Amino acid sequence: MRTLAQLILTALAAVSVENILFSCGIGFSRVLRAARRPRTIGLYSLFVAFFSLVSMTVGSLLNPVLLSGEALAWLRPALLALCAAAAYGAAAAALKFGLPEFYRKHGEILSPAAMNTVVLSMPYVQKTFQLPLARAMAFALGTGGAFFLAATLLAHIVPRFKNEDMPKAFSGFPAVLIYLGILSLAFAGFTGGRLF
């Protein structure tokens, strides 16, 4: 029961106070793109959660091997990115040949979701937080939730920053960035400073 509570708390932390999107600015480029198409946000977040789960699990299994020697530790980031590329390749192939109709409709968000995962939940995060595998997996699911929260929020606010009352230079993207900066300031209050 206590373990389950810890897992839920870890997932909730990933969505809220340790939301790396808002407190660290990680993955903003792709969240902004996802927010432009609100209909795809749910599926996009599911893909992010799935790839995060795979990355966390593979990273957790590979970490002891990769940290065993200096040369391997040097290769570590490249090997983990290669694993993420392989995970995307396998998922894309499975969907393209197994569920071609689904892939045709939603395939274009598969690759940004996978690439975003490398940034969001590469086991660097796991290393930083020193999480055991089960909690790392809960954190990965929480990362999907965090992505959903950020993208949904942006999908609602982005159109409001294109209004006539605003100075033209700030209209649109500049206003979104400043708004996100203020939001990030609030999240910095939760985290108490730099997460990494």
Place this chain on the structure above:
Amino acid sequence: MRRGLKKKIRIIFLNSAFFRNPVPVAALSIYPVIAAGYSLQNAVELSLLFLFLSVPVGFLFCLIGEMIPLWVRPAAVLAASAVFYLPAARLLESMIPGAVAALGMFGPLMICNSLILSRANVYAPSHIGWAVAADTLGCAVGFALVICLTGAVRGLWLSGSVRAAEGGVSLPFFGLIFVGFLAAFLQWVNRRRTLRTGKRGGRP
């Protein structure tokens, strides 16, 4: 080189570096700027790493990108970026000893930099070598300008020097606000350019 081609290449370079700088205009590669660009030292190291990584990845996909099916290309670009990260990091380390370790997780995360991946995935395969070279170098200059400016302002604000300092404006929120103002400045510049071009075009 033909004069027309030279002019086109110059336009591509200037757009990627200044007028359509992908960081404040297209929201690409924002993370390193806002999270890691808190000192000029970090900014210079990341700019060099960006250059060493984006040039070979861009050229490789200019040569072979069209041969790779679209659905496989993102994985191939990420894999190539991972492979080229190793010599790029070694090169940076040989130029600035201790730089890779000092960058921490920010160095390896350049492997999946959205600007490098999107340019190699979409732009490089469909353009000629000269255009890819101009775009890649332009993006590297544009990225360096934004991150170095952000890093210098933060360093000067916090410690009065270009060295890294903790707390306050070194946190990501300041990076977002600062890039927001840069984006507004570029929007203003581009609007003026458009108006000027329109006026010139309107002349009899």
